[in-house]
Amino acid sequence: MSPRPATVTGLEASPSLAAITLSWDSLGFDPLIDHFRIYAVRGKSAPRSPQESDLLAKSVYPRLVHAGLDPAGETWTYTVLAVSDAGERGRAGAPLTATSQPSVTATGREVAAIGAFDGRTLEHHLAPSSYAKIPEQHPDAVIEYLQGTDEPGTAWPYLLPGPGDAWAGRREYRARWTITLDGEPAAEHDLAVWLVDTTRLGGTLRISVNGEHVTDLDLPAGATRGSREGDATIPGSTLKRSFHELPLPAGALQTGVNVIEFHLAEGGWVAWDAVGIFARE
Known part of the structure; x- marks a missing residue:
């Protein structure tokens, strides 16, 4: 008779924006492990025994990303058990509760924004599929807002092209967002950059504020569908959303005119969901 798999131990969680990454200890080769079963229940408690109705996913690796969570933050309790190649189930390990990182769009006060943080490009210029007009309307590869x-x-195209886009002349496009503030911010602020999709090329989005480099965002490889589809919230959508939020350095913003520039230095286009500046409450 095949031995029963050992109880899964070492379950850990790494919360991030709209996702929680789970990892646990690998098991040995006696018996061979066919897969792990991951159960998830909303909130801070779970049934004493895992319920099949709570099965979140199966994984052949001791790791899983629970993605697609509400950017405002969600709390889940997880348990994991192993199944051998003979179909024997081990006992579930100790449950673990984790909360995803809340977005600054939920915790902060909006100072300025372009678009709605809703998983859609549809409120932006030329959405959802008229991307070919972008190089016609912006022959200098610069977008001003x-x-x-x-x-x-009318003024913020739903795509920002990059050097990987032949249809846009393989140029490094820049989007410049000009904001006028009545007074110098007294508290720290955050910049939120939400994308509905990117291309399979990924890339680098270079961000500067008032001419000072702030960061280079490493863009994930996306579905390359956001140039033709504008709603990532439709059930079954293959669009790959990504969320990028970063603190603005002290003194980056000033009284009067401020210019935030997004420079797509590498890779293919990004499909905007929204960008915004938020004061910390």
């Missing part, structure tokens, strides 16, 4: 005067539907 003046907060308080311009509107997303």
